Amino acid sequence: MFRRLLNFEEAQQVIQKYFKSKPLGVEEISLLEAHNRVLAQDITASLDIPPFNRSTVDGYALNAEDTFAAEENKPVKLKIRGITCVGERPKVKIRRGMATEIMTGAPIPEGADAVVPLEQTEKRNSSLYVYTAVTKDENVMKAGADIKKGETVLKLGKLLGSREIGVLAALGLAKVKVYKTPKVAVLSTGAEITEPGKKLLPGKIYDINTYSLSTAVLESGGKPVYMGIYPDDKVALQKALEDALAMTDMIITSGGVSVGPKDVIPQILNSLGKPGIIVCGIATKPGKPTTAALINGKPVFSLPGHPTSALLIFHLLVRPVILSMVGRNAEGGLTVKAFSATRIFPAKGRRTFVMVRLSRDKMNRLIAEPVESGLSGAITTLAKADGFFEIAENQQFIEEGEEVTVRLFSFPDFPSLQPNTL
């Protein structure tokens, strides 16, 4: 347990050291459920694709050698033997002097080694006149030409989207091994917090963090588990945390850490299992009251009560842990370059994260305008902040017009970025 405030990098390192950032486990699921999941296996083709020599045109399959003498004015004459349709095992064997009608995508019959396109031929009764020479394999896609049996097609760690799932289907896989989705318990603490939809009694405010953080868990690939609201009552909270540890893979609480006399979460966390609290406050602004614990192998994060601060610390410290659990590289998040709208001073000696709203100036440059993030505007801050940039501990200030790197809370927040900035 660390008694002094850690700086931001120390907190990151302690979290990485204790949580050993690794996937939670592997499960096999149906291909239709695999969207946005991460491959937990290399995918090796168990068959050639295509699985057979295949015609790439409508025409006649034949021996290329039979056509070598063919010219536009001097066709060669062959005997027609049946028709080979798509999806059927060929019913004919082709010997010299013979041809079979074939459709695009149909398998090349035994004995044939090329296809002459329909428009280069003329059929008269059971005779075929071929007006052009074709070479061996012409208009034939050989078995394995697309993918060879044994070839590794997708690698472990690949995030599965529409294209990857199409590739898995092509290989005949109905199921696929992916990393498990962590269940993440989300609960809010604080005597003043009320569940949305219920009557608001005097002195109370509605719960925000359970909802914003549950959604952020979803956006990171986890499954949020709603645990509700707990006043700063040690017994109820301890029971809730014990239940959450039994049912889920990770816990996120918010609020109730820096509230003075009723601040019970750290005591409970240290009583629940080993090693207990590993980060107890960080030298950042905002985010100072952030606590991280490891209890019987499960990460527990206690985030600030202020909604935007909670979401910020989620993005900086919690999301990377969830991404590791689902097998995704802890991506740095989506960033854009922008110019600071004003001169901004950081908090002394603390890593400062500045919430900003993005807009464009007359020259169409991207401008980052700080959004007030104090207690005085919790919800407007949440609604307005497109993302944040950071100021280092040893930096005096960010100058007006200075270029900063803004990390976005999520991509769809700012679709107008697309045409010009990407």
Place this chain on the structure above:
Amino acid sequence: MFRRLLNFEEAQQVIQKYFKSKPLGVEEISLLEAHNRVLAQDITASLDIPPFNRSTVDGYALNAEDTFAAEENKPVKLKIRGITCVGERPKVKIRRGMATEIMTGAPIPEGADAVVPLEQTEKRNSSLYVYTAVTKDENVMKAGADIKKGETVLKLGKLLGSREIGVLAALGLAKVKVYKTPKVAVLSTGAEITEPGKKLLPGKIYDINTYSLSTAVLESGGKPVYMGIYPDDKVALQKALEDALAMTDMIITSGGVSVGPKDVIPQILNSLGKPGIIVCGIATKPGKPTTAALINGKPVFSLPGHPTSALLIFHLLVRPVILSMVGRNAEGGLTVKAFSATRIFPAKGRRTFVMVRLSRDKMNRLIAEPVESGLSGAITTLAKADGFFEIAENQQFIEEGEEVTVRLFSFPDFPSLQPNTL
């Protein structure tokens, strides 16, 4: 019904005209399910936020006037009356000469109009010594300071992410009106197509499009409904399409349109309802065999059988319709600027879409390298193509090194874009 091939813009216009791009309908859902849904109502605050005057510090609530004479060396003395905790209705009324202990976030009791911070006071028995003057409203966040009752906080059409859902919770909303999710039937046609997981008989290949297109439907905000595979058998296919029309809001088929003698989909579509087929082939490469129909108000798209072509046309023509149904502006998709790796000639007289893989050259510039997209590499094309760019009908070619705008199939496909290009 249009007999000639439409060009790309004509096809877009016909689709927009007939499908009247509008949301499918409205439903009310729980906030915890609202992620990635679109608001179907303006959200107006039904309460002030905060709902009451609130202390922003731990300290004592009192009348500011009582402190005006206070100095560091000459404190004023007040009577302490109880404590006002977070989440509680204040139990005291504050009159001149009185102060109540108050916690950060707790409501200001009646009669008090300011809070003096704890560290500027000293408590002796039931007396409080105040060592600084505070002004009216100092350390008080007034009711409605964040959001005023009646204020419009989020607008109809807003895509709901973690921040927006937090804002809805703050307003006490447990449910929210969003646009309905369209159910989209997805089926593949073709005598050669086999369901993944089943044994592959001679001449057959595995179904790709049902899987890649179902996932693309999900990625667009629709709910795919698996309808399976239909050989080009008119009776079975007609029954499947009738079932799909009864059960779902939209149908996507692939394959089976340009297969010559067994091409039955257009006949069936025109027999099922009015107006029937509205686009019958488009002058694009790839994508020529694309068919669109409107049957009793429901869109039916028949896409090419080639997997990458099907996915391309999905992105160009189908995704915008799904986005309209879920209330999202038909976004143009995520694009990046890149340099063409080679000179590329378009198909004559047709809008040409070139599948490309993105990479970086030694100067860290983004390079778009064409991926062969013919019949000869259906799966490797699908696996390799990060996106596509287009060449206009009247353009001779794209020069090697020319800048092109590449539309990505999906964002996570190319995370390495982030640091430098955004």
